[in-house]
Amino acid sequence: MQALSQILAITLVNIRSIPQRLGASVVAIIGIAGVVVVFVSVLSIAQGFRAAMTTAGDPRTAIVLRAGTDSEMSSGLSREQTQIVKDAPGLTRGPDGPVASAELFVIVNHPKRSTGTDANVPLRGVEAGAFAVRPRLRMVEGRKFEPGRNEIVVGRAAAGQFEGLAVGSDVRWGANVWKVVGIFEADGAISESEIWCDARVLQGAYRRGDSFQSVYVQLEREDALAAFKARLAADPRLTVMVERETDYLAAQSTVLQTIIRTIGFVIAGLMGIGAIFGAINTMYNAVASRTREIATLRALGFGALSIVSSVMAESAVLALIGGVLGGMLSWVFFDGYRTSTMNFQSFSQVAFAFRVTPTLLAQGLACALAMGLLGGILPAVRAARLPIVSALREL
């Protein structure tokens, strides 16, 4: 008990005297805040991208692609094959038959608002069932496209990121002119980055014959996937792979996530080392400027442990201030920031918002604390080892 009250007493003295060493303390705080800013904001990019790719995915939605492909872009299915998939048992049935949509996925050159240069915008040809397969999708402006006509509906995020996609405007891609007739939302899901049109029209415009690239289906029950998969695998007319849409999209986002996370961890790690050195310097200064004070405390009977803890505590407090500062900065500047980038796996643009989540902030704080404690160890040990007599004599 006595040890505890000793520790508490000295720690309070230390913390109260921080303002006297303001310069050095600010240096440590800034260093650590910088690390936390980088850590949190870079990972918020990865977090937001992942959220855009995986949220709003319905666990009942599955995607069917040709076997041996890694994305919709490189897949290919004939109309007969898509029909077999749709007729397989295990799918939800609506008034117009199975809830499914055979789709085409291409990209078109279209200028991006922020740069003014062409970007690869995903254009998806869908069947009428597409809206039922994605239950969260709803029109927020205008209407759906009419089958057989050169009309497109645009995802909310795509409309924000790319030029000239307001309802009523015409866009020209190659020889075809399309009319924008509606805007849709899908709770921030990847679909919002896309432009949709009638699959039949797209087949004609892109000379794709009567072929598709994927079939999106809605399973009767969440756990019906394995049975559905087995059924398709057993059919000799098909060589397809079936995946839950959420799993498929998660896999599609791995490359960009790896890039961002590698950058985030390597850079924040390097900076962390730098910030620890900064903290060590600060704490050495703090200890050096209080040599006589510490020696006096020791002479009065305060234990070495209390001295060590007090120095560590001071360092931790500085680090936490830095951590909170850094976390706040990244939250203010980056949470909800909307942008779009190229997903390397489909070469197409994905629009998303950065997400500074509470978990990220907590991780940032934990990092800061770790840096503070690491930075405090050496100076703390030194403070405790000061030879009392000579230290008292100093200056």
Add this chain to the structure above:
Amino acid sequence: MKFLPLVWRSLMRRKLRTLFTSLSIVVAFLLFGALMALKAAFGMGVDLAGQDRLVMIQKVSFIQPLPRSYQGRIAASDGIAAVTHASWFGGIYQDPKNFFAQFAVEPEPWLQMYPEYALPEDRKQAWYANRTGAIVGRSLADRFGWKVGDRVPLQGTIFRTSDDSPWTFTIEGIYEAGTQGADTTQLFFHYDYLNETRTILKDEVGWYIVRVGDPQQSDVIAGRLDAMFANSSAETKTSTEKAFVQAFAKQIGDIGSILMAILAAVLFTMLLVAANTMGQAVRERTSELAVMKTLGFTDGHLLTLVLLESVLLATVGGGTGLLLAWLITQGGDPTGGLLPAFFLPTRDLVLGVGLVLVLGIAAGLLPAWQASRLRIVDALRRQG
């Protein structure tokens, strides 16, 4: 020079602080190096793009193919020195995670078009002669431990063999980067092999690369080529390779610029922190400097001494940091094939050296000036 021992002694006055200050400078410049390499990577090698090369893609989107018949018409056009084509293959080696780029090309014209892919003459000939032969870049070969003569099976995704068996290529050569930063993560193989074996898109190619006789005329020629194919079933969009790469790199969007901005701001803070610590080291010695003045050191002497001390510290720390950064970026892409143009350009290395000197001088200037302006009596009195 005779003051060097003196400068050294003042640095060694507080060994630990000097050590940690120089270590944080090391980290700052290591970071600077990593940052510049990252910038090069996000630029996707735009600095390496040939000045005299044009890229022609399908107007609607680069995933749409162009007819092979265009090649003759392009070649016959005015001001064209050479034309060849490439096609994306998109095969999978064992697992989709092992992604790397594969292109079907015309071997000999391709290597003439891209002299930055350096390959010994006998390997070139071996590749030209083997229809199922392929060449791979050095980093790709190292990544999978491939040697000349190895057989590499790739599962086709877009393009299938008639029985859907994997496409097998024999490695006939490993090319090196002829210029700094050239992409050595790719595999090139014979277009003829692809075209004869695949079941779809016969006689279509991905895009054309055109070498113009006079780079000044690039834009005119690009316009003329596009006009030539206007209103055809496959309209084209031709631009200089530089513009093409730039537009592609821009697609990463402001994520790239945001990353760079965050890092630059942080680098700047770290430099400030280091500079502050260095300044502190001088301010602490006010009385010592006063004693030196009393002994007859002139104002100029002190100014030089203090500046020298700070520059020395910056040089040792910064130099080590840059050296480490250089060593690390020699290892190439840290993400395993996703950022092929990850390298530290010489230009940025020079910039780094400049920055080291600026840091040394800027950090030392204020304390050095204060030291030289010191009034002996005040300074001696200050320490009680």
